[in-house]
Amino acid sequence: xxxxxxxxxxxxxxxxxxxxxxxxxxxxxxxxxxxxxxxxxxxxxxxxxxxxxxxxxxxxxxxxxxxxxxxxxxxxxxxxxxxxxxxxxxxxxxxxxxxxxxxxxxxxxxxxxxxxxxxxxxxxxxxxxxxxxxxxxxxxxxxxxxxxxxxxxxxxxxxxxxxxxxxxxxxxxxxxxxxxxxxxxxxxxxxxxxxxxxxxxxxxxxxxxxxxxxxxxxxxxxxxxxxxxxxxxxxxxxxxxxxxxxxxxxxxxxxxxxxxxxxxxxxxxxxxxxxxxxxxxxxxxxxxxxxxxxxxxxxxxxxxxxxxxxxxxxxxxxxxxxxxxxxxxxxxxxxxxxxxxxxxxxxxxxxxxxxxxxxxxxxxxxxxxxxxxxxxxxxxxxxxxxxxxxxxxxxxxxxxxxxxxxxxxxxxxxx
Amino acid sequence: xxxxxxxxxxxxxxxxxxxxxxxxxxxxxxxxxxxxxxxxxxxxxxxxxxxxxxxxxxxxxxxxxxxxxxxxxxxxxxxxxxxxxxxxxxxxxxxxxxxxxxxxxxxxxxxxxxxxxxxxxxxxxxxxxxxxxxxxxxxxxxxxxxxxxxxxxxxxxxxxxxxxxxxxxxxxxxxxxxxxxxxxxxxxxxxxxxxxxxxxxxxxxxxxxxxxxxxxxxxxxxxxxxxxxxxxxxxxxxxxxxxxxxxxxxxxxxxxxxxxxxxxxxxxxxxxxxxxxxxxxxxxxxxxxxxxxxxxxxxxxxxxxxxxxxxxxxxxxxxxxxxxxxxxxxxxxxxxxxxxxxxxxxxxxxxxxxxxxxxxxxxxxxxxxxxxxxxxxxxxxxxxxxxxxxxxxxxxxxxxxxxxxxxxxxxxxxx
Numbered sequence: 001x002x003x004x005x006x007x008x009x010x011x012x013x014x015x016x017x018x019x020x021x022x023x024x025x026x027x028x029x030x031x032x033x034x035x036x037x038x039x040x041x042x043x044x045x046x047x048x049x050x051x052x053x054x055x056x057x058x059x060x061x062x063x064x065x066x067x068x069x070x071x072x073x074x075x076x077x078x079x080x081x082x083x084x085x086x087x088x089x090x091x092x093x094x095x096x097x098x099x100x101x102x103x104x105x106x107x108x109x110x111x112x113x114x115x116x117x118x119x120x121x122x123x124x125x126x127x128x129x130x131x132x133x134x135x136x137x138x139x140x141x142x143x144x145x146x147x148x149x150x151x152x153x154x155x156x157x158x159x160x161x162x163x164x165x166x167x168x169x170x171x172x173x174x175x176x177x178x179x180x181x182x183x184x185x186x187x188x189x190x191x192x193x194x195x196x197x198x199x200x201x202x203x204x205x206x207x208x209x210x211x212x213x214x215x216x217x218x219x220x221x222x223x224x225x226x227x228x229x230x231x232x233x234x235x236x237x238x239x240x241x242x243x244x245x246x247x248x249x250x251x252x253x254x255x256x257x258x259x260x261x262x263x264x265x266x267x268x269x270x271x272x273x274x275x276x277x278x279x280x281x282x283x284x285x286x287x288x289x290x291x292x293x294x295x296x297x298x299x300x301x302x303x304x305x306x307x308x309x310x311x312x313x314x315x316x317x318x319x320x321x322x323x324x325x326x327x328x329x330x331x332x333x334x335x336x337x338x339x340x341x342x343x344x345x346x347x348x349x350x351x352x353x354x355x356x357x358x359x360x361x362x363x364x365x366x367x368x369x370x371x372x373x374x375x376x377x378x379x380x381x382x383x384x385x386x387x388x389x390x391x392x393x394x395x396x397x398x399x400x401x402x403x404x405x406x407x408x409x410x411x412x413x414x415x
Numbered sequence: 416x417x418x419x420x421x422x423x424x425x426x427x428x429x430x431x432x433x434x435x436x437x438x439x440x441x442x443x444x445x446x447x448x449x450x451x452x453x454x455x456x457x458x459x460x461x462x463x464x465x466x467x468x469x470x471x472x473x474x475x476x477x478x479x480x481x482x483x484x485x486x487x488x489x490x491x492x493x494x495x496x497x498x499x500x501x502x503x504x505x506x507x508x509x510x511x512x513x514x515x516x517x518x519x520x521x522x523x524x525x526x527x528x529x530x531x532x533x534x535x536x537x538x539x540x541x542x543x544x545x546x547x548x549x550x551x552x553x554x555x556x557x558x559x560x561x562x563x564x565x566x567x568x569x570x571x572x573x574x575x576x577x578x579x580x581x582x583x584x585x586x587x588x589x590x591x592x593x594x595x596x597x598x599x600x601x602x603x604x605x606x607x608x609x610x611x612x613x614x615x616x617x618x619x620x621x622x623x624x625x626x627x628x629x630x631x632x633x634x635x636x637x638x639x640x641x642x643x644x645x646x647x648x649x650x651x652x653x654x655x656x657x658x659x660x661x662x663x664x665x666x667x668x669x670x671x672x673x674x675x676x677x678x679x680x681x682x683x684x685x686x687x688x689x690x691x692x693x694x695x696x697x698x699x700x701x702x703x704x705x706x707x708x709x710x711x712x713x714x715x716x717x718x719x720x721x722x723x724x725x726x727x728x729x730x731x732x733x734x735x736x737x738x739x740x741x742x743x744x745x746x747x748x749x750x751x752x753x754x755x756x757x758x759x760x761x762x763x764x765x766x767x768x769x770x771x772x773x774x775x776x777x778x779x780x781x782x783x784x785x786x787x788x789x790x791x792x793x794x795x796x797x798x799x800x801x802x803x804x805x806x807x808x809x810x811x812x813x814x815x816x817x818x819x820x821x822x823x824x825x826x827x828x829x830x
Contacts, residue, residue, distance in 0.1 A: 011627050013451045015442025016596070016636065020433050022456070027430025036428045037463070041437070041454035044625070048452070055470075105801060106603070113605055131805065152628070154805070210431055276698075276719075282710075283693075283701025286719040290697030293773050293806060295721070301729075302719035304691075304701045310716040310759060314729075344725060358708050391708060 001172060003029050004060040005039045006052055008067035008077055009151060012041045021066045021156055028160055032169060033177040033225060034062060044068055049080035057144045062168065067151035069134040077148055078137075082121035085139055089119045092126050092135060099133050124148075127163040131155045136163055145171070178236040179223040181212075182243060183253045185404045189213045192220070192250075199239075199246060206232070207239065215393045216400035217259070220247075252407060259403050260288050263410065267298040267348075270414045274406070275344035276302040277315050277336040279327065280354035280370055285399045300344040305336070315339045328353050328365055333373030333382040341375040349375035350406055351382075352398050356391045370398045374405050376413070416587055418444050419475040420454045421467055423482035423492055424566060427456045436481050436571055443575055448589040448640065449477060459483055464495035472559050477583065482566035484549040490531060492563055493552075497536035500554055504534045507541050507550060514548050539563075542578040546570045551578055560586075593651045594638040596627075597658060598668045601819045604628045607635070607665075614654075614661055621647070622654065630808045631815035632674070635662075667822060674818050675703050678825065682713040682763075685829045689821070690759035691717040692730050692751040694742065695769035695785055700814045715759040720751070730754045743768050743780055748788030748797040756790040764790035765821055766797075767813050771806045785813045789820050791828070 005025050011017045019041055026036045038056065042048045049068075056063055068077030082089055096118035103110050117133050120126055127136030127147070132155040139146040147164055149156045168174070184192065189211055200209050206226050212219040222240060226232045244251060253262045267274060276285045286302035289295055303314050308327055311317040316339045321331040333353050341349030354370030361367035367389050373382040383405060387397040420440050426432045434456055441451045453471065457463045464483070471478055483492030497504055511533035518525050532548050535541055542551030542562070549565040551574040562579055564571045583589070599607065604626055615624050621641050627634040637655060641647045659666060668677045682689060691700045701717035704710055718729050723742055726732040731754045736746040748768050756764030769785025776782035782804050788797040798820060802812040 010623070010625055011636070012438070013441055013454065014445040014594075014638075015438045015440070015451075016627065018433060018435050018438040019454075023427070023430045023433040025430070026428055030429040036430075037458060039428065039434075039456035043452060108603075108606065111605065111609055113608055154808070212431060278698075278701075281702070282705030282714075283691075283698030283717055283719065286693075286698030286721075287696070287702050287810075290719070290721060291807065291810070295697075299697075299721050301721045301725040302698055302717070303729075304698065304705070304717035304719070306701075306705060306711050306714050306716045314716075314718075314758070343729070392706065395702075395706070 001034045001062070001174060002060050003034050003036045003062035003064065004056040005036055006056070006063060006065045007039070007041045007151070008044060008049060008065065009041070010044045012067075013043055021151065021153055024153070024157060025064050025066070025160065028165060029062070029064075029168075031177070031179055032165060033174040034168065034172075044076060046076055046080045046083065049077060050084050053080075053084050053146065057142070057146075061144055061172070063144060063146045064164070065146065065148040066156050069148065069150040078119065078121060081124070081137065081139065081146075081148060085121060085123045085141065087122040090122050092118050092120045095120075095126070095133065095135050102133060127159050127167075129155055129159055130162065131158040138167070175225050176227065176229040176232055177223065177225045178232055179221060180236075180240055181255050182220040182222065182240075182247060182251055183217060183255075183257055183259075184220065184247055184250045185217045185252055185259055185400055185407075187218065187250045189218050192218055196220075196243070196246060199242060203239065204235065215396045249408065249411070252404075258292075259400055259407065261292045263403055263407050264289070264292045264295055264298060266407070266410045266414055268294070270410075272348065272410075272414070273298050273300055273344075273346040274348045274350060275300045275340045275346040276402075277340035277349065277351040278302055278304045279306065279311070279336070279352055280356045281352040281395050281398050281402070282306065282356075284395050285350065285352060285402055288399050288403070300346050303340060303343070311336065315343070326365070328355055328369055328371055330371055330373075330382045330384070333371035334375075334380050335373075337373035337375040337382070338380050347377050348406060348409075349373075350402050351375075352402055354385075354387075354394065354398055356394045357389055358391060368394055370394065370401070372398065372402045372405055374402075374409060376409055416449045416477070416589060417475050418449050418451045418477035418479065419471040420451055421471070421478065421480045422454070422456045422566070423459060423464060423480065424456070425459050428458055436566065436568055439568070439572060440479050440481070440575065443580060444477070444479075444583075445592070445594075447580060447584060448592040449583065449587075459491050461491060461495045461498065464492060465499050468495075468499050468561070472557075472561075476559055476587070478559060478561045479579070480561065480563040481571050484563070484565040490534070493534065493536060496539070496552065496554065496561075496563060500536060500538045500556065502537040505537045507533050507535045510535070510541070510548065510550050517548055542574050542582075544570055544574055545577065546573040553582070590640050590642055591644040591647055592638070592640045593647055594636060595651075595655060596670050597635040597637065597662060597666055598632060598670075598672055598674075599635065599662055599665045600632045600667055600674055600815055600822075602633065602665045604633050607633055611635075611658070611661060614657060618654065619650065630811050664823065664826070667819075673707075674815060674822065676707050678818055678822050679704070679707045679710055679713060681822070681825045681829055683709070685825075687763065687825075687829070688713050688715055688759075688761040689763045689765060690715045690755045690761040691817075692755035692764065692766040693717055693719045694721060694726070694751070694767055695771045696767040696810050696813050696817070697721065697771075699810050700765065700767060700817055703814050703818070715761050718755060718758070726751065730758070741780070743770055743784055743786060745786055745788075745797045745799070748786035749790075749795050750788075752788035752790040752797070753795050762792055763821060763824075764788075764795075765817050766790075767817055769800075769802075769809065769813055771809045772804055773806060783809055785809065785816070787813065787817045787820055789817075789824060791824055
């Protein structure tokens with residue numbers, strides 16, 4: 001089963017945006033056993049689109065296309081598809097209703113441009129887009145299925161999840177394929193790689209194992225494929241459980257889990273609450289905790305104390321400690337964690353104080369130095385990290401290191 | 416002058432890594448007036464590489480290739496290039512010396528794999544790699560120049576900067592090219608598109624115009640090319656200034672500007688300070704403001720008041736208003752903005768209160784309803800928005816709507 005991905009957009013070809021859609025689509029296809037043999041990025045141009053469709057149809061059973069479906073004039077994928085499949089355009093009523101409703105909500109009159117968003121080539125099967133107004137479109141011709149989606153990542157992902165993957169699974173005979181992603185936090189890829197060396201070497205040939213590192217986490221993907229579903233499943237569980245033993249406490253979840261949701265679930269199930277006091281993370285810790293739907297049940301709030309005045313006024317950090325040890329110190333992190341817990345009346349208080357950079361570093365405390373404090377119902381402690389010189393990465397790493405400290409603490413002290 | 420970019424690597428085709436090399440190379444080529452008409456990602460496989468080279472040579476004067484040059488990939492790209500250009504391999508002495516030196520530094524014996532790193536196809540011109548051992552290679556055949564570089568981003572960038580761009584500039588007659596990106600916030604793409612309809616229709620044929628929407632902003636890219644630099648520059652400024660007039664107050668910056676940096680610069684230059692009181696944005700507003708290096712000069716901090724208790728205790732929101740109008744209301748947003756300004760002792764206070772969802776909506780206040788409040792040195796006011804049903808997007812849109820309210824206010828009242 002061979003697939004080609006085509007992304008359309010001048011913004012990709014002039015290097016203005018990085019094409020992240022292709023990696024997502026390729027990853028999703030890979031999971032269901034469809035091999036992507038080519039990714040093609042082309043211009044917003046009828047001729048180029050048609051010539052690309054022509055060139056890939058011979059050696060692809062599946063062609064996924066994104067981009068060029070918005071309401072503006074530089075979006076021409078639909079016209080190109082109609083021309084390629086030799087058909088006219090028609091209005092897709094449900095889409096038109098959706099566009100009308102959206103415009104009414106915005107209090108804007110329906111324009112011709114809005115109305116045209118509901119036009120689709122006559123030969124297509126419309127795929128529902130729950131996240132936007134541009135519909136997905138599916139064309140079947142000879143031995144190839146062509147699927148066109150909007151280029152906006154969350155709209156494309158929505159259509160992939162709810163329409164494309166289910167369609168491919170039920171219309172193609174795909175090999176049996178098992179995969180599971182094991183999520184770790186707080187351990188470097190190189191250290192994991194040494195720990196898992198023997199495990200990797202002993203994997204059977206129909207298994208594969210991949211490291212997917214990001215600034216704060218390393219995801220590990222174990223895959224297996226074959227023709228006998230039951231047999232693969234059994235072996236897969238054996239290796240999965242070996243891996244779990246090796247990862248031990250550094251494993252926090254699977255597949256689409258997030259550290260914030262895992263921690264949130266534990267807090268919720270144990271009727272515990274949390275608040276944060278942030279300096280170097282600047283609100284990102286609160287933002288990540290509150291990104292989980294329903295977080296208001298356990299997350300009370302945060303004080304982002306960017307200036308020392310605010311640390312003293314709102315978090316009662318002692319002037320003496322600030323002068324003696326500095327804002328980036330064990331003492332300050334501990335005071336911040338203790339006091340936010342008190343101020344917000346929560347069971348746990350989590351604090352961050354560090355030097356995100358690019359300026360503010362010293363020999364003793366270089367850029368990237370971060371202290372993270374945690375106040376629990378029974379004790380308060382802080383831990384020192386160095387997250388390197390990149391400001392954004394230091395914020396992200398501090399955020400997940402703080403959540404990981406809380407996760408480990410909760411693991412020991414909750415059901 | 417047409418170029419094609421080919422990136423080689425199975426890791427791209429299974430979605431394990433996002434191909435960022437292409438965007439970099441495309442951006443660099445675009446800057447010197449070379450048009451990239453296609454980006455192609457293919458497998459680590461001799462046949463696929465040769466067939467890709469074959470398919471692009473007819474319509475490309477320049478072909479940039481990355482990937483498949485490391486010692487672990489068996490140098491598959493080099494073998495494929497030798498086969499494609501019908502030549503043997505030879506040892507490149509300076510590269511061999513470099514590899515030997517590197518291995519000696521590491522205290523490792525030179526292996527056959529190491530030695531093979533210095534092999535290159537006989538027909539190539541070697542391009543120096545100052546950041547690693549795999550050399551760049553240039554082949555000239557008929558009307559096409561093929562350039563192969565390693566896939567490691569910083570090695571590729573080094574060769575692009577020091578070898579490829581200077582080579583192209585001195586060996587090709589390149590057109591003059593101007594482009595500028597105009598950044599807008601707070602206006603939907605469809606509304607902008609109507610406003611700019613005549614402008615677009617009147618653009619000369621050597622101009623192009625593109626909409627690049629994201630959840631909170633719409634970027635507009637104006638480009639022009641031609642052979643007479645002075646003439647294009649003059650016309651470009653004319654159209655750029657027409658566009659600026661049409662965009663008016665919705666234009667906040669150009670090219671790589673960000674809304675948070677633009678607002679931060681105004682605050683800094685006018686010695687003004689800001690603090691935020693956040694409910695539905697959950698810390699994201701503080702995080703975005705503080706993401707700008709040097710933000711501590713104007714950003715004092717934030718209180719994230721996720722629960723009503725915290726709104727009352729720390730932000731002095733009156734219980735009466737909370738009961739009568741609810742937490743998501745004009746009154747609460749105003750009280751939050753006023754009180755955070757007072758508590759933090761700043762010139763401006765910005766507040767958000769809304770229903771991010773997925774639950775918590777009602778008929779009167781559906782999911783996506785957000786009130787944003789702004790306290791200035793002289794007045795306080797709030798504005799109502801509806802950002803739709805997606806939780807993450809509502810947070811992002813609320814954040815940028817709040818920053819935009821502040822930007823517009825500052826525009827009227829600062830130098």
